[in-house]
Amino acid sequence: MLPPRALLSWHSCQGPMRSSRSSPCDKAAKCDFYTSALRCMRNSRRYAHQQWACSMLAIRLRRCGARGRPAYQVVVVDSRRKRNGVFLCRVGYYNPRLKSAQIDTGRLRLWTERGAAPTRTVARLLHRHAPGCTAAARNSGSVCLHWQ
Known part of the structure; x- marks a missing residue:
């Protein structure tokens, strides 16, 4: 069960993630989540560009x-x-x-x-x-x- 103050965010590479506003540990986890999300977005852009270049x-x-x-x-x-x-x-x-x-x-x-x-x-x-x-x-x- 999620606590009532928890935020639920979703990213296609990682799935749902729980983060609380008050805990510093959760802030670090949230930061890690965003950096991994940015990494996934960069990789998807690279993949999309390669797919576009190879397609006829x-x-x-x-x-x-x-x-x-x-x-x-x-x-x-x-x-x-x-x-x-x-x-x-x-x-x-x-x-x-x-x-x-x-x-x-x-x-x-x-x-x-x-x-x-x-x-x-x-x-x-x-x-x-x-x-x-x-x-x-x-x-x-x-x-x-x-x-x-």
């Missing part, structure tokens, strides 16, 4: 719309994510029923310069609908964009 960015379609009425968003996403998972940036949209697309070429150019590669479907879509952008597929299966 893809420009692909994300399905939205009602059942039987598909619409797609053109998004920049980590290639390991699911089709409708978390994305980094929305570049445009495509409605196959109306055969219309709107693509922000400024954002598209920014993400391709950062290393994002479009899928084959998005490359065909860009070839048809994005002005100033032509997509060419190489024999290796990767798609590259050429800006005019």
Whole structure:
């Protein structure tokens, strides 16, 4: 049981910790807790940066719309994510029923310069609908964009 004056704090690396306001021993434990929490946050930032550097960015379609009425968003996403998972940036949209697309070429150019590669479907879509952008597929299966 926790005493009534105790504070309960939580950190993902250590779990719940009890600290009292009056005891100097608890203040030292609280200080140790915060230093370990900062250490964990620094390590998680390093890990997140390494994971970001190693991941491959893809420009692909994300399905939205009602059942039987598909619409797609053109998004920049980590290639390991699911089709409708978390994305980094929305570049445009495509409605196959109306055969219309709107693509922000400024954002598209920014993400391709950062290393994002479009899928084959998005490359065909860009070839048809994005002005100033032509997509060419190489024999290796990767798609590259050429800006005019």
